[in-house]
Amino acid sequence: MKKYKVKTTISYPKKGATGKTGNWRVFRPILDKEKCVKCLRCWIFCPEATVIRNKDNSIDIDYDYCKGCGICANVCKIKAITMKRESMDK
Amino acid sequence: MAIKEIPTEECYMPGSAACPGCPATMALRIVFKAIGKKMMMIVPACCTAVIESMHPNTSFNIPTMNIAFEAAAAGASGVEAGLRKQGKDDITVVAWAGDGGTYDIGIQALSGALERNTNFIYICYNNQIYSNTGIQRSGATPYAAWTTTTVGGKTEYRKEMGEIIQAHHIPYAAQACISYPEDLYKKIRKAKQMKGPKYIEIMAPCPPGWRFGMERTVEMGTLSVETGAWALYEFENDEIKFNGISKLLLEEKIKPKPIEDWIKLQGRFRHLFIPKKDVKKLQEIQDHTNQIWERYRKCYL
Known part of the structure; x- marks a missing residue:
């Protein structure tokens, strides 16, 4: 993409345009990889695109940007994702 | 089609200013996946103008x-004309507006663009309120719903934008819901391949505006279709085809869930249940929904 040296009103795409939104989170989604059947419902319904779909359709969660809405846990039919409260000690 | 067939390409980058559980970003991701990178978006004042971030x-x-609130379709017409003059006909022009910018403020520009036969897709994500400016009532707000400007509940019924659009006799119009991503994806793919004006409306339950928990967005969308508060259909060559659950409801193969199932989960209808259940108003809402479906059956079956 062409970038201008002069200051313009054009915005450029950047991951985390509002900063690391992961610190908005109160509940952290935790995926049980053994339970997961790779139906990808969490991936398609994630509003933040933080559920990452790998080549073999397995799922990873990007905790830097996950806002902790809990939609992935709610749409998971086999309850492979659970929401755990964030604690100070990781 | 299955969810697995939807491409992995992401044009929406994580870390935006959207609320957690936002239905608009959910719909945006599917729209971006369906159309691909060869697109241009025109966004008027709506939540999406905030989601784009600073x-x-x-x-x-x-x-x-x-662009300005009322000018989404007008702006899209201009962009389309510019691209046409430059001979770039492989780029899809998409106007993306909220229900305020479609039902109330943008209807004049939209009607004009449809009448001029502009080759673009107009997508309205309908969250039934002006949620960006702080939950004011719009033309899409249903009867008896609380907003900051209808404190005792709205006293009018919402209008049927789908039928106003049909009166323009455009090549393609559709109603979808964020809870059915495959259906939405299919409708947008179809619209992309057509020439002329296309209109798609997406039901988008808004957690802060409707006053429900942010993890329930998808559930609220599903219930809105299952109770008959929202219909999924396609309008093509002056013919209406209902899809999915709405088709079964139209043909009376399944019974719709009572509308109370949908509204009791929303804080904006709380005054109908607390302190005392307002049976009369609930019945009124149910009767109105039944009446709409009776009309659908009479006209489209």
Whole structure:
């Protein structure tokens, strides 16, 4: 993409345009990889695109940007994702 | 089609200013996947103008133009004319507006663009309120719903934008819901391949505006279709085809869930249940929904 040296009103795409939104989170989604059947419902319904779909359709969660809405846990039919409260000690 | 067939390409970048559980970003991701990178977006004042995030960064990886509230379709017409003059006919022009910018403020520009036969897709994500400016009533707000400007509940019924659009006799119009991503994806793919004006409306339950928990967005969308508060259909060559659950409801193969199932989960209808259940108003809402479906059956079956 062409970038201008002069200051313009054009915005450029950047991951985390509002900063690391992961610190908005109160509940952290935790995926049980053994339970997961790779139906990808969490991936398609994630509003933040933080559920990452790998080549073999397995799922990873990007905790830097996950806002902790809990939609992935709610749409998971086999309850492979659970929401755990964030604690100070990781 | 299955969810697995939807491409992995992401034009929406994580870390935007959207609320947690936002239905608009959910719909945006599917729209971006369906159309691909060869698109231009025109966004009027709506939640999406905020979701794009602050200058000098943006969370959309496609060319986007922000424009005044009433001018989404007019702006799209201009962009389309410019592209046509340059001979770039492989770029899809998409106007993306909220229900305020479609039902109330933008209807004049939209009607004009449809009448001029502009080759673009107009997508309205309908969250039934002006949620960006702080939950004011719009033309899409249903009867008896609380908003900051209808404190005792709205006293009018919502209008049927789908039928206003049908009166323009455009090549393609559709109603979808964020809870059915395959259906939405299919409708947008179909619209992309057609020439002329296309209109798609997406039901988008808004957690802060409707006053429900942010993890229930998808559930609320599903219930709105299952109770008959929202219909999924396609309008093509002056013919209406209902899809999915709405088709079964139209043909009376399944019974709709009572509308109370949908509204009791929303805080904006709380005054109908607390302190005392307002049976009369609930019945009124149910009767109105039944009446709409009776009309659908009479006209489209």
